[in-house]
Amino acid sequence: MIAVQTKSLIKSYKTSHGYETMALNRLDMTVESGEFIGIMGPSGSGKTTLLNLIGTLDTSTSGNIVIDDQDITQLSRDELVKFRRDKLGFIFQDFNLLDSLTVQENIIFPLLISDSAKTPATEKVREIATTLGIHDILEKYPYQVSGGQKQRTAVARAIVKGPSLILADEPSGNLDYNSARNLMGYLASINKIYRSTIIMVTHDPAMASYCDRVLFLKDGEIVSQLAKDPNRDDFYHRVMSMIMSLEGENNGLPASSI
Amino acid sequence: MGYRHLVYKNLRHSLKKFMPFFLSCYLAVVIFVVYMTLLFNRSIDATGFSTVKLIIAICNIIIVIFSLIYVTYAMQASFGLRKYEFGILNLMGVSDRKIRQSIRCEIIYIGSSAIILGTISGITLSKVAFRALASALCISGATFMIDPKSILLSVALFMVMFLTIARFNARKITKTKPLDLINSQRTPEKVLYNPTLGFIGIVAPIILILMFLIKNINLSVLIICIPLVEFLFFRYGILYLANLISRKWANLNYRFLYVLSRLKFNIATNWKLMLISSILQTSILVFVGFAFSAFVQDSTIADNRYAADLCIIVSDKPDMHLKKETLDQIDLLSESKVIHHGTIPVIFAVDAMNNSVIGVISLASYDNVSKAPIVDANSILVLPINQQSSQSDSEAIEFLIGGNQCLLNVDTIYDPSFALNDIVSRYLVISDDEYTKYEQLYSDHQRRILTYCFDDWHENIVLTDQIIGLITKSNPHYNTNNIASKWSWYQSFHQFSAQLSFLAIFVGGQHLFVQAAQ
Numbered sequence: 001m002i003a004v005q006t007k008s009l010i011k012s013y014k015t016s017h018g019y020e021t022m023a024l025n026r027l028d029m030t031v032e033s034g035e036f037i038g039i040m041g042p043s044g045s046g047k048t049t050l051l052n053l054i055g056t057l058d059t060s061t062s063g064n065i066v067i068d069d070q071d072i073t074q075l076s077r078d079e080l081v082k083f084r085r086d087k088l089g090f091i092f093q094d095f096n097l098l099d100s101l102t103v104q105e106n107i108i109f110p111l112l113i114s115d116s117a118k119t120p121a122t123e124k125v126r127e128i129a130t131t132l133g134i135h136d137i138l139e140k141y142p143y144q145v146s147g148g149q150k151q152r153t154a155v156a157r158a159i160v161k162g163p164s165l166i167l168a169d170e171p172s173g174n175l176d177y178n179s180a181r182n183l184m185g186y187l188a189s190i191n192k193i194y195r196s197t198i199i200m201v202t203h204d205p206a207m208a209s210y211c212d213r214v215l216f217l218k219d220g221e222i223v224s225q226l227a228k229d230p231n232r233d234d235f236y237h238r239v240m241s242m243i244m245s246l247e248g249e250n251n252g253l254p255a256s257s258i
Numbered sequence: 259m260g261y262r263h264l265v266y267k268n269l270r271h272s273l274k275k276f277m278p279f280f281l282s283c284y285l286a287v288v289i290f291v292v293y294m295t296l297l298f299n300r301s302i303d304a305t306g307f308s309t310v311k312l313i314i315a316i317c318n319i320i321i322v323i324f325s326l327i328y329v330t331y332a333m334q335a336s337f338g339l340r341k342y343e344f345g346i347l348n349l350m351g352v353s354d355r356k357i358r359q360s361i362r363c364e365i366i367y368i369g370s371s372a373i374i375l376g377t378i379s380g381i382t383l384s385k386v387a388f389r390a391l392a393s394a395l396c397i398s399g400a401t402f403m404i405d406p407k408s409i410l411l412s413v414a415l416f417m418v419m420f421l422t423i424a425r426f427n428a429r430k431i432t433k434t435k436p437l438d439l440i441n442s443q444r445t446p447e448k449v450l451y452n453p454t455l456g457f458i459g460i461v462a463p464i465i466l467i468l469m470f471l472i473k474n475i476n477l478s479v480l481i482i483c484i485p486l487v488e489f490l491f492f493r494y495g496i497l498y499l500a501n502l503i504s505r506k507w508a509n510l511n512y513r514f515l516y517v518l519s520r521l522k523f524n525i526a527t528n529w530k531l532m533l534i535s536s537i538l539q540t541s542i543l544v545f546v547g548f549a550f551s552a553f554v555q556d557s558t559i560a561d562n563r564y565a566a567d568l569c570i571i572v573s574d575k576p577d578m579h580l581k582k583e584t585l586d587q588i589d590l591l592s593e594s595k596v597i598h599h600g601t602i603p604v605i606f607a608v609d610a611m612n613n614s615v616i617g618v619i620s621l622a623s624y625d626n627v628s629k630a631p632i633v634d635a636n637s638i639l640v641l642p643i644n645q646q647s648s649q650s651d652s653e654a655i656e657f658l659i660g661g662n663q664c665l666l667n668v669d670t671i672y673d674p675s676f677a678l679n680d681i682v683s684r685y686l687v688i689s690d691d692e693y694t695k696y697e698q699l700y701s702d703h704q705r706r707i708l709t710y711c712f713d714d715w716h717e718n719i720v721l722t723d724q725i726i727g728l729i730t731k732s733n734p735h736y737n738t739n740n741i742a743s744k745w746s747w748y749q750s751f752h753q754f755s756a757q758l759s760f761l762a763i764f765v766g767g768q769h770l771f772v773q774a775a776q
Contacts, residue, residue, distance in 0.1 A: 057435065057436050057437040057440075081348065082351065084349065085350065085352075096342075096349070098268060100268045100271030101268065105264055109350060110351065113351055113356070157350075
């Protein structure tokens with residue numbers, strides 16, 4: 001079953017000098033339900049733009065994006081808000097938590113704004129928190145916890161509603177190597193346990209090696225893709241080789257993966 | 259735990275971000291209530307200071323305009339800090355309607371607090387302001403009162419203002435893409451630099467200072483010019499200067515109306531620069547206020563100067579002072595709207611209907627005062643001065659007469675070339691026959707001359723016409739309109755400068771608080 005499909009997706013920007021830049025150039029992509037997809041590519045290749053378009057945070061210039069058989073490019077602003085609420089979960093590099101709410105309140109917030117959920121499922125929150133190892137910091141505020149814990153809180157918030165699609169934009173970008181590895185372990189578990197479709201943008205081949213499939217973007221187009229290898233180390237090396245061949249040696253790779 | 263609970267909790271934790279907005283609202287309400295209370299004070303009405311009332315009303319309009327600007331900017335600044343939160347809420351699926359509701363609730367909560375506290379503080383301060391004004395205008399017997407209408411109007415005005423701005427802001431936020439809202443914190447501040455406007459911003463204050471030197475400056479032009487010049491100077495002028503001096507680009511905080519240059523520093527974090535700029539702005543505005551007084555009036559005699567359309571100088575026996583009761587007896591009061599007592603023995607009859615002031619001075623009183631009053635009158639009629647006065651005539655007259663024209667009889671009184679100071683622009687020496695007419699009237703009985711004068715004045719303003727007629731016969735260049743307008747602006751300048759100083763403190767103080775709170 002297809003979870004996400006983009007058809008001839010174009011996103012162009014006008015620069016201050018009046019020139020038009022193509023961030024995405026007739027991009028076609030299909031993501032199966034329950035897949036864990038990684039998107040890689042050099043800076044400016046259109047990775048985040050693609051994620052923002054799929055996440056309904058931005059509007060495309062032309063083309064279609066179909067998620068769960070629904071063409072989101074045809075939805076109104078109000079319908080998009082409802083769509084985000086019911087179908088999508090977001091994980092950002094900067095965590096994007098509300099500092100005025102506790103960890104528990106941040107996690108539970110998506111449930112409270114849902115029209116159907118009148119009583120928040122605190123048990124569900126506790127269960128997810130335990131899975132992610134943040135059950136002991138539920139009463140703390142974001143500014144009182146570490147970066148890794150913040151990101152796990154963001155993950156918990158993203159999955160609490162059981163969305164069909166989780167979008168992660170450089171989720172390990174602000175984390176140290178160990179925290180990043182732990183986080184990827186959690187995401188892989190969530191993908192397996194909840195069968196959530198995950199699309200993750202990353203620069204780090206080590207993080208990409210957790211994905212089922214990695215798409216490589218360059219100049220707004222998918223230039224290549226790699227499917228998961230039974231051996232994660234081999235997959236990591238294949239991803240790195242691909243990156244190097246796309247960008248040139250060492251170019252665009254984080255220090256941790258070199 | 260529910261959605262509302264979390265929204266309320268978020269608001270409580272965001273109070274610091276609302277401080278600029280709250281302070282802005284609070285200060286605007288305080289100052290507006292003070293001015294509204296003065297405007298609606300019937301005691302000031304009774305004194306006939308219509309110009310003062312007019313200026314207070316103008317100040318109120320200026321305050322509303324400034325408040326609107328500041329409250330809008332402060333609200334934008336406060337909500338600017340919270341765009342990120344709204345972005346996250348929208349990202350998680352909170353509808354635009356709910357976000358708008360939240361914003362409205364927050365505005366009502368903060369706006370109401372500001373209005374309640376501002377009104378209480380405003381009422382308290384208005385009593386002090388009223389006393390200061392009464393003292394400055396020598397209003398005796400005036401009582402402080404609060405007209406409920408002034409409070410109701412203030413509350414209604416600000417509530418409407420807050421809700422309108424809130425609606426505008428809420429719409430703006432809910433029309434923005436969630437991605438832009440989330441990224442708002444990362445968006446670098448815009449660099450605004452316009453060399454042409456920068457140059458104008460530097461030249462404009464110089465032109466304004468030159469305008470101060472011209473006494474016949476138009477008040478309404480000035481009201482527009484001061485904020486405009488300040489805006490140009492602070493928004494573009496300083497930046498232009500900074501670039502000229504440092505040869506480096508300076509960034510700006512575009513959220514504020516009064517924008518400052520910064521070199522290397524991040525203006526959002528470098529509030530000290532903002533503070534200094536606020537003090538500078540306040541100082542400039544206050545200076546502008548005082549500049550009016552300094553340029554327009556001679557400070558050495560400012561406190562002792564009065565203005566009148568007609569000044570009648572009478573001389574009594576040394577032991578007889580012209581008193582209010584005397585004027586009452588001669589029916590002066592019944593024809594005049596108000597009698598105003600100053601600290602010196604000058605009695606003014608103010609004819610508010612004709613916008614005319616008649617000053618009556620008894621020379622015999624001068625022995626008892628250290629400083630004789632100066633009367634700026636359109637017309638001065640000097641009746642015979644009693645030679646028994648201990649003060650010499652010439653000395654008395656020198657202090658006494660100032661005006662655009664003077665009607666006197668030299669032979670009887672003194673040598674005008676010696677006595678008249680340069681304040682008198684024109685004077686007419688009337689013939690013995692003409693003078694005798696007045697002398698005769700006066701000599702017969704004080705009541706007769708005054709009754710004659712004021713009766714005529716009241717009937718058809720004949721007295722003024724009679725005098726003008728006499729003068730124009732000798733001096734065809736005499737123009738009463740010029741004199742009237744000159745006097746009017748002269749009066750307005752003085753009062754406007756004082757009001758402007760108050761306003762400067764308000765504007766500068768408000769700006770300072772808003773920025774310091776950030």
